[in-house]
Amino acid sequence: MNELYAIMRELLEVEYNQKALLYIMERLEEAYGGAEQEDPGLAVSGVRYYLTVLHRDLGITINRLDAYMAERAGEQ
Numbered sequence: 001m002n003e004l005y006a007i008m009r010e011l012l013e014v015e016y017n018q019k020a021l022l023y024i025m026e027r028l029e030e031a032y033g034g035a036e037q038e039d040p041g042l043a044v045s046g047v048r049y050y051l052t053v054l055h056r057d058l059g060i061t062i063n064r065l066d067a068y069m070a071e072r073a074g075e076q
Contacts (some may be wrong), residue, residue, distance in 0.1 A: 001076075006070050011062050018055045051068060 043048040 004065070004072075008062070008065055008069065012064065014019065014054070015055065015058050015062060018051055018058065022048065022051045022055065028057065 025044055025048040029048060032044060
C-alpha cells in the first residue's frame, strides 16, 4: 500500500507541474498571440492543447488510482 501512495504522490506532482507549464504557455500565448506573430502563436496553441489533453488524461488516471486505493483500504 505504501508503494501505491508513493505512486500517487508522484502522479500528483506531474499533474501540478503540467498545470504550471500550462499557465506559462497561456502567458506566452498572450505575449505572442497577435496577427503579426502568427507562427509562435500557433506553436503555443498546439503545445497548450497537447498539455491540456495530457492533464485531462493524467487526472483520469489519478482518479482511478485513488478509487482503487480507497477500495483496497476498505477491504483491510
